[in-house]
Amino acid sequence: MEIKVNTGILSQNDRKAAENREIFDRSGLLVINIMGSPGAGKTTILEKTIDLLARQIRLAVIEGDIYTSKDARRIEKYGVPVKQINTGGACHLDAAMVAKVLGYFNLPALDLLIIENVGNLVCPVEFNLGEDIKVAVLSITEGDDKPLKYPLLFRESGVVLLNKVDLVEFTDIDMEVLHRDIRLINPECAVFEVSARTGRGIEEWAGWLTEKIKKSIQGA
């Protein structure tokens, strides 16, 4: 019975995600959906990425949070359009929530729309938003067992950002295990070691993203 209900909600979400997808395609922009645990460093990575890209890429941000606007206020400082979605208790964004705020942006004038999801390694990946690429952020302080314990996000993501690598030497993490298990789950995805705090690896990740944006614009 419960499964039936969930299936209903999911396929309803998939329909709405397909509508978002059409809008994004018509507008010719790349859309990424950033997911990861609370505190994995999604917003800090976003800040560093915007700092690097905002002069050459026309971008906007949707911030997903349960209650607060803390992250949106952080992004506003960079002078890019940002819209907050508060889920009011829900542990993930869904396609309908995203659809509701798309009117706030001039989508055809954008190259990149970044959606930062609610901090949660489990639920958000089950709800497509119509994005081109899912981005997984994992802090190395979370431990090397996380890809096998929470495989779905890693399986679905086009790129994995291993954040806080400046802390590797102070933890018991085995980076080889981490890379091996991500490859096991998803041999195709790009993986970058980054430190949003020190800036390490951000240029490489931003370069990869820029290539994807170029291809998206050529394809449109």
Place this chain on the structure above:
Amino acid sequence: MEIKVNTGILSQNDRKAAENREIFDRSGLLVINIMGSPGAGKTTILEKTIDLLARQIRLAVIEGDIYTSKDARRIEKYGVPVKQINTGGACHLDAAMVAKVLGYFNLPALDLLIIENVGNLVCPVEFNLGEDIKVAVLSITEGDDKPLKYPLLFRESGVVLLNKVDLVEFTDIDMEVLHRDIRLINPECAVFEVSARTGRGIEEWAGWLTEKIKKSIQGA
């Protein structure tokens, strides 16, 4: 419509949790429900706590995970009874899942039953399991903004363990903000700074827990 469905599932869970609660009361043991983000350090804290308490306290463990038995295998090494629950995709334990495995334990012979929930800062707290005390584990590497962003777990918890404090000096965390915001949300809860890796603070937390167990046994 969706809200109706959720309310139904929740009150069904509350009924089942009340049944668990009766069983626990009859058995005269303390039950704790440990929650926190993936990688907050729940299992490592558990290992250190068991190592300290298992000689004087009769305890058993229920391990909640989505797919794997990695955590249960870690706990088995300590020679305490442990039962794995795999939620098969669900992002939290519910009272019915817990009820199903209670038969594996000789509950009246126990002082303490520890339930480690699925790694998730959002959903598990919405599902009572019949426990006496909710325990929140937050790694300081997750950042000092987490209590205000995910208030429900902190509001409901009897104790908050701030883990990985050995990493404070390598991060930008403001411990005063963290303590202040937890107090703001929940003036009553106990808060311990711990490092499961170095052992710091584990004795203080285990001492607090032992006091609660004693009171529970006296009350039974």
